[in-house]
Amino acid sequence: MPRKISLSSPDITESEIEMVNNVLRTKHLSMGPYVADFEKELADYIGCKHSVAVNSGTSALHLCMRAIGLKDGDEVITSPFSFISSSNCILFERGVPLFVDIDPLTMNMDPAGIEEKITEKTKAILPVHIFGQPCDMAPIMKIAEEHDLVVIEDACEAIGAEYMNKKVGTFGLASTFAFYPNKQMTTGEGGMVVTDDDEVAKLCRSMRNQGRSESNIWLAHERLGYNYRMDEISAALGLGQIRRLEDMLALRKKVAETYNDHLSGQEHVEIPYVIPGVKMSWFVYVIRLSANADRNKLMEYLASVGIDTRPYFSPLHLQPFYRSEFGFAEGDFPVCESIAGSTLALPFHNNLSEDDIIYVCQSIVSGLREQGL
Ligand SMILES: *Cc1c(COP(=O)(O)O)cnc(C)c1O
Numbered sequence: 001m002p003r004k005i006s007l008s009s010p011d012i013t014e015s016e017i018e019m020v021n022n023v024l025r026t027k028h029l030s031m032g033p034y035v036a037d038f039e040k041e042l043a044d045y046i047g048c049k050h051s052v053a054v055n056s057g058t059s060a061l062h063l064c065m066r067a068i069g070l071k072d073g074d075e076v077i078t079s080p081f082s083f084i085s086s087s088n089c090i091l092f093e094r095g096v097p098l099f100v101d102i103d104p105l106t107m108n109m110d111p112a113g114i115e116e117k118i119t120e121k122t123k124a125i126l127p128v129h130i131f132g133q134p135c136d137m138a139p140i141m142k143i144a145e146e147h148d149l150v151v152i153e154d155a156c157e158a159i160g161a162e163y164m165n166k167k168v169g170t171f172g173l174a175s176t177f178a179f180y181p182n183k184q185m186t187t188g189e190g191g192m193v194v195t196d197d198d199e200v201a202k203l204c205r206s207m208r209n210q211g212r213s214e215s216n217i218w219l220a221h222e223r224l225g226y227n228y229r230m231d232e233i234s235a236a237l238g239l240g241q242i243r244r245l246e247d248m249l250a251l252r253k254k255v256a257e258t259y260n261d262h263l264s265g266q267e268h269v270e271i272p273y274v275i276p277g278v279k280m281s282w283f284v285y286v287i288r289l290s291a292n293a294d295r296n297k298l299m300e301y302l303a304s305v306g307i308d309t310r311p312y313f314s315p316l317h318l319q320p321f322y323r324s325e326f327g328f329a330e331g332d333f334p335v336c337e338s339i340a341g342s343t344l345a346l347p348f349h350n351n352l353s354e355d356d357i358i359y360v361c362q363s364i365v366s367g368l369r370e371q372g373l
Contacts, residue, residue, distance in 0.1 A: 005356050007308040008182035008284075009349040011248060016240035023232045034235035041242050042177075042192055045160075046169050050201035052193045053230035053238070054208050057156040057178025060191035061089035063228065064152045064174045067193075067203045068124060070095045077117055077149075078126040079109040080317045081336045086128045086154040087316050096326070098122065099317055101333040105273045107131065110335075111139035115147075124150040129158035129168050131312075132184070132281035133274065137163050137171045152176075156191070159184055160249050162279035174200050179234075184248060184281055185241035187234035251350040252282035258354055259285050259346065262361040268293045268373050269364065285348040286312050287364075288339070294371055295344055301367035307360055312345040 023034060035053050043051040054060050070076070070093040078087055080099040087097045100113040107130050114125065125144050127135040135153075144151045155161070155169040156178035162168065169175035174197065179190035193204045203223075206212060211225025230238075241248075260271050270288040274280045289295050295311065302309050315336050317328035330337065346360055 003306040005307050005347045007310060007347050010181045010186045011350040016237055019236040019240050020233055023236045028232055030231045032232045034232045035230055038235040038238040045242055046167055046194050048170055048194045049196040052204040054191045054228040055230055056189050057176055057191035058085035059228040060176035060193045061085055062092050063193055063204045063207050065089045065093045066207055067200045068150050074123040075121045076124045076126050077114055079128045080315050080333045081107055081313055082128040099333055101335045104335050106133055107339060108135040111136050114143050118147050124152055126152050128154040129161055131286055132158045132161050132283040134161050134163035134168050134278050157283040158281050160245055161281035169194050173197055185245050187238040190230050190234045248350050249281055255352050256282045256285050258357050262358055268368050284345045286343050286345045288342045293373055298367045302363055305363050307363055308347055310345045312343050315340050
């Protein structure tokens with residue numbers, strides 16, 4: 001049997017399957033006790049006052065943009081090196097993303113580039129903790145304070161990560177997490193808004209449920225809302241997962257370290273950089289290839305020996321509808337573009353065996369050798 005190593009894989013236990021089955025045996029598949037329990041345990045884990053469970057990380061980001069009252073033409077400063085929804089959520093409200101190029105080491109938005117972008121239309125900063133590495137929040141919070149800007153953290157890839165011994169998701173006015181199956185913990189589809197702000201929490205609760213008021217009177221809609229509710233089946237899984245999150249993060253750290261051991265010293269491969277003193281929450285394991293390596297050819301080679309890999313990410317500003325809507329072009333964010341052209345996400349999940357990791361690393365060496373490297 002040829003090997004097949006997938007890019008990601010959820011980690012779900014029998015007891016979590018049992019929790020989900022228990023929901024199916026009740027009459028409450030939505031708006032029941034599991035969502036409330038999941039919200040409570042997640043808020044306790046993060047150390048925040050409120051959490052609002054929704055049906056995706058994208059919904060969570062959208063509710064944050066609504067909650068801060070983003071309007072037509074309002075600008076939000078964010079990173080071009082991200083998953084599309086951290087910027088799309090601005091477009092949902094007809095806002096304008098102001099991209100700031102990234103730091104080549106951390107691949108997060110470089111705070112040094114923020115201030116020059118600010119205009120009188122700028123309303124918020126939306127840092128994205130990419131691949132589970134915290135953004136440099138101290139300068140970001142300082143700039144936000146000085147210019148009276150709201151901070152919303154996209155922590156969808158970084159649950160459990162810490163910056164200066166403080167969890168990401170606790171710096172901004174509100175923050176978001178996501179639970180798609182490739183994330184550190186999953187609910188199938190799902191997301192969460194966390195905040196210490198009573199008003200933001202109230203608005204998000206109402207807007208996820210068709211704009212109903214807190215009293216939840218049948219068919220009384222106070223404001224424009226959506227169906228962004230999380231169902232009970234997802235919440236039951238989430239409850240099981242949040243209880244094991246620290247263990248799962250430790251497993252992921254171990255897998256990353258094993259990769260590091262087997263890849264460090266490879267001339268054409270740069271292993272992921274981790275800022276000294278931060279707690280990384282390993283979302284994906286992304287290497288960078290040297291300029292003379294052909295990334296796409298290596299991907300093809302790895303696919304031919306059963307190894308699934310992906311380029312992560314493609315610059316947001318170069319997506320066709322961003323180019324046509326905002327006139328972005330190649331060369332606008334050179335660091336982001338150069339990094340996007342050389343990154344490769346390797347298979348990465350909690351229970352990836354050392355044997356499989358060695359196979360992936362040896363295959364990378366063979367694939368590069370085929371290119372004459
Ligand atoms: C996963 C992710 C999201 C949310 O994704 P959903 O698929 O909507 O849950 C948002 N931002 C980033 C950076 C992500 O990686």
